[in-house]
Amino acid sequence: MAKKQFKAESKRLLDLMVNSIYTHKEIFLRELISNASDAEDKLAYKSLTDGSVDVKRADLKITIVPDKETRILTVSDNGVGMSKEDLESNLGTIARSGSGQFKAELAEDDKAAGKIDVIGQFGVGFYSAFMVADHVTVISRAWGAEEAWMWQSDGADGYTVTACEKEAPGTDIILHIRANADDENYDQYLETHKLQELIKKYSDYIRYPIVMEVEDYRMKDKPEDAPEDYKPEWETVKEWKTLNSMVPLWQRPKSKVEPEEYNAFYKEKFNDWQDPLTVIHTSAEGAVTYKAMLYIPEKTPYDFYTREYQKGLQLYSSGVLIMDKCADLLPDHFRFVKGVVDSADFSLNISREVLQHTRQLKVIASALEKKIKNELLTMQKEDREKYEKFWTAFGTQLKYGVVSDYGQHKEVLQDLLLFWSSKEGANTTLAAYKDRMPEDQPYYYYACGESVEKIAKLPQVERILDKGYEILYCTEDVDDFVMKGLREIDGKEFKSVTEEDALPQTEEEKKAAEEKAEAGKPVLEAVKEALDGQVKEVRVSSILKSGACCLSADGPVSIEMERYMRKVEGGQPMKADRVLELNADSAPFAALKKAVDAGDKDTVAKYARLLYAQALLLADLPLEDPAEYTELVCSLMI
Ligand code: ADP
Ligand code: MG
Numbered sequence: 001m002a003k004k005q006f007k008a009e010s011k012r013l014l015d016l017m018v019n020s021i022y023t024h025k026e027i028f029l030r031e032l033i034s035n036a037s038d039a040e041d042k043l044a045y046k047s048l049t050d051g052s053v054d055v056k057r058a059d060l061k062i063t064i065v066p067d068k069e070t071r072i073l074t075v076s077d078n079g080v081g082m083s084k085e086d087l088e089s090n091l092g093t094i095a096r097s098g099s100g101q102f103k104a105e106l107a108e109d110d111k112a113a114g115k116i117d118v119i120g121q122f123g124v125g126f127y128s129a130f131m132v133a134d135h136v137t138v139i140s141r142a143w144g145a146e147e148a149w150m151w152q153s154d155g156a157d158g159y160t161v162t163a164c165e166k167e168a169p170g171t172d173i174i175l176h177i178r179a180n181a182d183d184e185n186y187d188q189y190l191e192t193h194k195l196q197e198l199i200k201k202y203s204d205y206i207r208y209p210i211v212m213e214v215e216d217y218r219m220k221d222k223p224e225d226a227p228e229d230y231k232p233e234w235e236t237v238k239e240w241k242t243l244n245s246m247v248p249l250w251q252r253p254k255s256k257v258e259p260e261e262y263n264a265f266y267k268e269k270f271n272d273w274q275d276p277l278t279v280i281h282t283s284a285e286g287a288v289t290y291k292a293m294l295y296i297p298e299k300t301p302y303d304f305y306t307r308e309y310q311k312g313l314q315l316y317s318s319g320v321l322i323m324d325k326c327a328d329l330l331p332d333h334f335r336f337v338k339g340v341v342d343s344a345d346f347s348l349n350i351s352r353e354v355l356q357h358t359r360q361l362k363v364i365a366s367a368l369e370k371k372i373k374n375e376l377l378t379m380q381k382e383d384r385e386k387y388e389k390f391w392t393a394f395g396t397q398l399k400y401g402v403v404s405d406y407g408q409h410k411e412v413l414q415d416l417l418l419f420w421s422s423k424e425g426a427n428t429t430l431a432a433y434k435d436r437m438p439e440d441q442p443y444y445y446y447a448c449g450e451s452v453e454k455i456a457k458l459p460q461v462e463r464i465l466d467k468g469y470e471i472l473y474c475t476e477d478v479d480d481f482v483m484k485g486l487r488e489i490d491g492k493e494f495k496s497v498t499e500e501d502a503l504p505q506t507e508e509e510k511k512a513a514e515e516k517a518e519a520g521k522p523v524l525e526a527v528k529e530a531l532d533g534q535v536k537e538v539r540v541s542s543i544l545k546s547g548a549c550c551l552s553a554d555g556p557v558s559i560e561m562e563r564y565m566r567k568v569e570g571g572q573p574m575k576a577d578r579v580l581e582l583n584a585d586s587a588p589f590a591a592l593k594k595a596v597d598a599g600d601k602d603t604v605a606k607y608a609r610l611l612y613a614q615a616l617l618l619a620d621l622p623l624e625d626p627a628e629y630t631e632l633v634c635s636l637m638i
Contacts (some may be wrong), residue, residue: 003157003158003159003160004088004092004158004159004160004161005158006092006156006158006159007092025128025131025132025184026189026198026202027128027202028128028129028131028132028133028175029075029189029195029198029199029202029203030198030202030203030320030321031125031126031128031129032075032125032126032128032129032173033062033075033199033202033203033206033210034125034203034206034320035125035126035173036062036075036076036077036079036171036173036208037062037077037206037207037208037320038079039077039079039080039081039170039171040060040061040062040077040078040079040208041079041207042079042080043055043060043078043079043080043143044057044060046080046143052144053143053144059078060077060078060079060208061077061078061208061209061210061211062075062076062077062206062208062209062210062211063075063076063077063210063211063212064076064195064199064210064211064212064243065212065213066189066190066191066192066195066212067190068187068190068191070176071176071177071179071190072174072175072176072177073133073174073175073177073189073190073195074172074173074174074175075172075173075175076170076171076172076173077170077171078168078169078170079169079170079171080142080143080169081140081141081142081143081145081169081170081171082138082140082142082149082171083142083145083149084149084161086140086142087138087140087149087151087161088161090126091126091138091151091159092159129173129175130155132175132177132178132186132189133175133176133177133178134154134155134176134178135152135153135154135175135176136152136153136173136174136175136176137150137151137152137172137173137174137176138150138151138152138171138172138173138174139151139164139166139171139172139174140166140170140171140172141166141168141169141170141171142169143169144169145169147163148163148164148165148166149161149162149163149164150162150163150164177189177190192212192213192214192215195212196212196214196243199212199243199244200243200244201321202320202321203244203320203321204244204245204246204248205244205245205246205247205248205251205316205319205320206244206246206319206320207246207247207319208246209242209244209246210242210243210244211240211241211242211243212240212241212243213238213239213240213241214238214239214240214241215236215237215238216236216237216238216239217234217235217236218234218235218237219232219233219234219235220232220233220234220235248316248319248340248342249261249262249265249293250281250291250292250293250340250342251291251319251342254281257281262276262279262281262293263275263276263279265293266279266295266338269314269338269340270295270297270338272297272301274297274298274299275298276295276296276297276298276338277295277296277297277298277386277389277390277393278295278296278375278379278386278390279293279294279295279296280292280293280294280295280296280339280371280372280375281293281294282294282368282371284364284367287363288343288345288360288363288364289343289344289345290341290342290343290345290364291341291342291343292313292339292340292341292342292364292368292371293339293340294313294337294338294339294368294371294372295337295338295339296336296337296372296375296376296390296394297336297338297393298389298393299393300336300393300394301336304336304397305396309335310325310327311325311327311330311332311335311336311337312324312325312326312327312329312330313325313326313329313330313337313338313339313340313341313368314326314339314340314341315329315340315341315342315343315346316340316341316342316343317342317343317344317345317346318342318344319342322346326341326361328358328361328362328365329341329361329364329365329368330365330368330369331365331369331401331409332400332401332404333397333398333400333401333402333404333409333412333413334369334372334401335397336393336394336397337372341364341368343360343364345360346360369412373412373415373416376390376416377415377416380416380429388418388427391418391427395417395418396476396478398413398416398417399417399476399478399479399482400478401413402414402417402482402485402486403478403481403482403485407485407487410485410486414430414486414489415429415430415431417429417430417482419433419446419472419473419474419479420452420472420473420474420475421433421470421471421472421473422456422461422465422470422471422472422473423436423470428472430444430489433470433472434489434492436470437469437470438468438469441467441469442492442495442504443492443493443494443495443502444472444489444492444493444494444495445464445469445470445471445472445494445495445496445497445502446471446472446473446474446479446483446494446495446496446497447460447461447471447472447473447474447496447497447498448474448475448479448480448496448560449473449474449475449620450475450620451475452473452475454620455471455473455474455475456473458497458498458550458618459544459545459546459547459548459549459550459618460497460498460502460543460544460547460550461497462544462545462546462547463503463543463544463545464497464502464503466545467503471497477563477564477567477568478564479560480496480558480560480561480564481561481564483496496558496560497543498543498550498552498553498558498559499543499552500542500543500552502543503543505542513540513542516540516584517539517540517584519584520540520582520584520589520593522596523582523589523592523593523596524538524539524540524582525538526592526596526604526608527580527582527592527604527607527608527611530601530604530605530608530609531580531608531609531612534578534612534624535578535579535580535612536554536577536578536579537554537579537580538579538580538581538582539579539580539581539582540581540582540583540584541581541582541583541584543581544581544583544586545583546583546586547583547586547618548582548583548586548587548588548589548611548614549580549581549582549583549588549611549612549614549615549618550581550615550618550619551578551579551580551581551615551616551618551619551621552578552579552581553576553577553578553579554576554577554578554579555576555577557574557575557576557577558576559576559619559621561574561576562574562575562576562621563619563620563621566621566622580611580612580615581615582611588607588611591607592604592607592608592611595607606632606635609628609629609632610632610633613629613632
């Protein structure tokens with residue numbers, strides 16, 4: 001009998017499948033089971049609308065039979081079945097409506113390969129069988145028909161359809177599994193435990209039972225006349241088992257799900273041994289329809305801040321997994337969220353256009369982003385202790401979010417941030433900080449350093465605290481960037497206490513400062529000369545209160561940034577233009593002045609180097625020559 005040829009696109013696709021450039025060969029089972037489930041659905045629907053069809057929903061099931069001897073794996077259903085014409089048109093052609101779109105995508109397939117689950121995206125279902133089988137037989141009998149038909153193919157070179165016998169309506173998909181290859185283990189698709197695993201992974205929520213005969217190892221019943229020293233005996237029994245759990249948790253109404261069920265699902269699905277911090281169970285109908293169940297873990301996953309960590313939500317289409325980690329569903333700043341999204345709008349059918357999916361993904365992603373934010377805000381307001389836990393685990397990620405993408409997520413994230421408050425001695429939100437602000441306070445103040453204790457002792461901090469203003473103590477590397485990223489909220493700017501204009505001066509204060517600077521000029525010049533190019537400028541400080549000296553930066557690179565760059569880049573860091581600030585009212589300044597007035601250059605040089613070293617230490621920057629500094633200090637003792 002002459003073989004019939006596949007339609008052109010089908011042929012192209014078959015080539016792709018067989019020489020499979022795609023890594024997930026295992027999805028063939030999901031595809032065949034989904035088709036079987038569709039067939040059961042169609043029959044169930046028929047029985048509702050057509051009085052002559054009499055089926056009990058309870059009888060509908062999908063049967064899996066592996067046979068290692070013959071290398072045959074059979075997937076059977078008792079659904080609607082296919083007529084001869086159905087076989088020809090359904091399995092002889094693919095993607096009639098969407099083939100143009102599909103071809104355009106294929107043109108880009110080199111890029112797409114490995115990156116996306118192509119089959120999941122395009123739902124080319126049935127053909128995926130050829131990834132693992134070198135011969136496929138389909139025996140089908142349509143409901144209401146007496147005759148059955150057998151479709152057979154070895155792949156790209158065509159197919160045959162012949163008449164055959166079949167006892168009951170439905171379809172058997174019979175795969176002759178390929179021989180093992182060097183780089184591919186096909187044997188596993190005949191192993192019951194592997195098949196069980198795949199069904200659990202991809203088809204757990206198919207609404208019909210998926211049954212397979214599995215071996216169970218169990219203890220024999222103890223005989224009545226068992227002797228005293230009876231030892232239990234074990235036996236292997238074969239039994240038919242339903243492998244899928246059938247009702248997805250997320251499809252159930254919230255009120256019908258117990259907290260333990262939410263937690264158990266999370267732990268099993270996302271391999272965490274701890275309960276999640278919180279769960280968000282939500283759904284939407286309208287432009288897109290979906291159900292989602294999102295979790296926020298309690299602890300930072302061990303690989304969270306590494307390249308290995310992949311963000312994403314599991315994407316289901318009516319209970320069938322189509323993508324394990326759909327990254328597009330989560331913005332980076334919420335990449336710690338785990339969960340599932342189920343939307344019938346993502347059909348497994350290829351005729352859906354891919355672009356349309358992208359739009360739907362965007363709509364869902366932005367709705368979920370809002371949900372997550374609201375959940376966190378509610379937690380922040382109603383269960384602060386829990387929120388602090390969340391903040392410890394993922395706060396840094398939110399800060400990265402503020403800084404990334406040119407600050408475009410600032411609006412979403414600013415309400416969620418916490419910083420250490422000098423006034424509260426605890427974390428504060430920016431809103432609470434704002435509420436406590438005295439009316440005359442011009443800025444949100446912050447100070448960066450290694451620890452809260454160290455920051456509190458910074459000489460620059462004193463004058464701000466003395467005014468009764470609160471300071472946000474920032475101890476993370478990213479904080480300085482976060483503050484610069486936030487820039488302002490409702491017109492109020494963020495200001496580092498190390499900036500000269502952090503406290504606005506009155507005209508009188510300005511004048512007094514200028515006079516002081518003028519009077520100090522000879523000292524400043526002498527110190528600058530002694531430091532020999534190590535600092536850009538030496539100035540009389542207007543930001544010190546009791547401290548003798550500190551370091552500031554002039555220009556775009558702040559001291560905090562330099563410190564950060566040193567950490568991440570090592571070697572040759574970006575350097576701030578350094579300014580040594582001296583307190584003209586301090587005793588050391590008086591000592592300096594005395595030496596300058598006396599023309600004692602050696603002493604001036606010694607004092608200048610000492611003060612500069614103090615300023616570096618306070619700024620947490622390394623001394624260029626610690627040995628020289630030690631000598632210098634020791635020389636004062638003699
Ligand atoms: P899709 O499922 O996206 O339509 P497939 O390639 O998986 O694409 O299947 C093609 C078509 O073949 C299905 O739409 C269906 O009409 C038919 N088909 C496949 N498997 C079965 C089955 N087990 N029973 C009845 N029809 C089937
Ligand atoms: Mg299908």
